[in-house]
Amino acid sequence: MTCDAAFRTAATHYLDQLTAHHEGTAAGEAAALHAMRVAMARLRTTIALFLPMVEGDEQLRLAAELKWLNAHLGIVRDLDVALERLVKIKPRASVKDQPWKRERAACQRHLTRALGSPRYRRLIEDVTAWIENGDWSRKRTKKAAEQRAQPAEEYCSDKLQEWRKKLLKRSRKLKEFGARKRHRVRLANKRLSYAIEAAETLIPPSETPAMTATLKLLHKTHKSLGELNDDARFRALATALGEDMMDGSERALQPKQKKRLLRKAAAAYEDLAQLKPLKISNS
Numbered sequence: 001m002t003c004d005a006a007f008r009t010a011a012t013h014y015l016d017q018l019t020a021h022h023e024g025t026a027a028g029e030a031a032a033l034h035a036m037r038v039a040m041a042r043l044r045t046t047i048a049l050f051l052p053m054v055e056g057d058e059q060l061r062l063a064a065e066l067k068w069l070n071a072h073l074g075i076v077r078d079l080d081v082a083l084e085r086l087v088k089i090k091p092r093a094s095v096k097d098q099p100w101k102r103e104r105a106a107c108q109r110h111l112t113r114a115l116g117s118p119r120y121r122r123l124i125e126d127v128t129a130w131i132e133n134g135d136w137s138r139k140r141t142k143k144a145a146e147q148r149a150q151p152a153e154e155y156c157s158d159k160l161q162e163w164r165k166k167l168l169k170r171s172r173k174l175k176e177f178g179a180r181k182r183h184r185v186r187l188a189n190k191r192l193s194y195a196i197e198a199a200e201t202l203i204p205p206s207e208t209p210a211m212t213a214t215l216k217l218l219h220k221t222h223k224s225l226g227e228l229n230d231d232a233r234f235r236a237l238a239t240a241l242g243e244d245m246m247d248g249s250e251r252a253l254q255p256k257q258k259k260r261l262l263r264k265a266a267a268a269y270e271d272l273a274q275l276k277p278l279k280i281s282n283s
Helices: 003-020 022-026 030-049 057-087 094-115 118-133 142-149 152-170 179-198 205-240 245-251 255-274
Strands: none
Touching: 003 022, 003 030, 003 118, 003 142, 003 152, 022 030, 022 094, 030 057, 030 179, 057 094, 057 118, 057 205, 094 118, 152 179, 152 255, 179 205, 205 255
């Protein structure tokens, strides 16, 4: 399969997943929102994976629009995660949930308006057209033609190894990082995981064990770093809502819990470094 065909197949698939959850997300369904946000992340990862081929004026404009939509999805998802945490607390203090629920309702109204706006409809129409016949597909230079015609197996094999090396390098001093740097590692982790899954149909059966082992470790680190990121977002939202974290410390991770999660993530990255890099192409 050529790179242009692989890009169109993956990007169209994730855009279809995104739009499939539009109605439920607009209606305020938390599960639909989460699925829509994951589809958004996978679509943006696919674009990043093939960026040397698709970059251009249209890509930059659409990237800004996708970022706009993702911001609306993200704030409501953060509040859903916070509310899930509050529900697990015993005794359940429903009175203290009220500011969070009011904020969630307000942000949902903004999201629903965004999803019903002409701007959203134009975005979906423009991304659909761009994937199929955007400016990237009409470039007449030799380099552009070669990029489109390059075997996707060869290209993705090189790109995934490049992203893997960068992730391992970034994660070396993970235990020393603050919340912001840890979040960047988490995003790079998620990007590599989604990129591997986007290229899964290109991976030969002989590499399936390596792919499975790699994804297992990436999912493990994503879970640990995700808990740390959720905690940081919870604290930030609590501060924004004027809530005193000292009167309910059980809602936030304690230092020992943070250290345990960091140790688990760091150990998983050490194991990942020992794995044979995933190789899709024979070249």
